[in-house]
Amino acid sequence: MNYDDLAAIYDQQYDSYRSDLHFYAGLAGGVGGRVLELGAGTGRVTAFLTRRGVPVVGLEPSREMRARAQARSEREGLSLNLVAGDMQSFALGESFGLIIAPFNALMHLYAPSEQLQALENIRAHLAPGGTFAFDLYVPRFGALGTLRHEGETFHAPDGSRTDLFLLQRHDPPRQLITTEYFVDTALPTGELRRTFHTLTQRYYTRFEVEWLLRCAGFGAPRVTGSFQGGPLTEGSEVMIFQAQASAGRGGSQGL
Template structure:
């Protein structure tokens, strides 16, 4: 018999703890991951790499396999444990803590916060705090790279009522519908996860900012936009883009 499990909306950090064991199986996207790693490897140069919200190592481990010295910050002990248990996981230096504080020592040629992870922070103040702290840990020629949904595109998709197919395989199907609240600059991602023996509903809360708002925060942090792409595959960012990959450098 199929069973149903529903929980109230939770911050993304707690969601990571609760579902660390399923995260890779549910949300692993090999094609996107490969394109992301290729782009980041070109930007990293020969210096150290720091991933904020390193999770289970989807990006950190492939970068480490390419010879980079990779550090990561992760709030979820469960996610960090999954990373450490993977082949090569011992080679990624993990700091447990709030990634908005960037609680590490030294400087890096590449700092990244990807997979929409930046919007896990609960407020604009926290977004600003994160960008400011990250800027302080960049080498003079280093770059900060982030990706995120474009809020206007999220609103259009939400209004359509058509759910996104996040992941599907022989043993599961994940659909997502997002509900936007412009008054609080938040959106809730409603995930319907159907597996052979269970179907459950996850609601995760995120706090968003537009690309322009992120650029202003970056300026306050002493950074400037170097380039913005419409995808990890390298397509241009246009008025119709639903997603952006933004690269910031020191001013």
């Protein structure tokens, strides 16, 4: 999937998302060394941690996403440590006391073989006693097959207005949700431009994730249903996992 094409709309759509920031900052505050963020995107979490003095490495495969993260760092007067790479094959030559994959990053792994390869690679980069923390949304979808506008309107400094419409399709046997984005931009000249983007994500269930973690050499994770630490319940919108490598299965990248 070409995430370069999604970088602009991703940056607009999720730049103001704040629900997870203090959770990951709290975890990072208890780590003495560097933190690794997987799927850093346009730098939303990376910049937040960096502003708080956390030494963080942001791994991101998309060149355009990294470029937007770099532009963010320049706007905010920060120096972000961004690295090109994907979760399955990155090799950084060091281990980390905390590795995070915020905001559904693991949902861009589609097959069990990809998921296990990524999780094993993540485990190999964990320092002894280190933690892998990530969040995934609970699979619950809006009206499927219906074009809808969910109040997402963006105003640019040049006076243009962008409205985001989306249509979702569900593939239950493969646990895939595909979102088609229709992005309408009204320019100050009166011209209307429409762009179209498609994003497919592989969603998970709680016990599927726990099984994958076990298969990849992690111990039983701590699972919560909110960033404030509440239990995972029927009404939860997010699943948060914190896992450590099983005894004798820690990483060796920094050795």
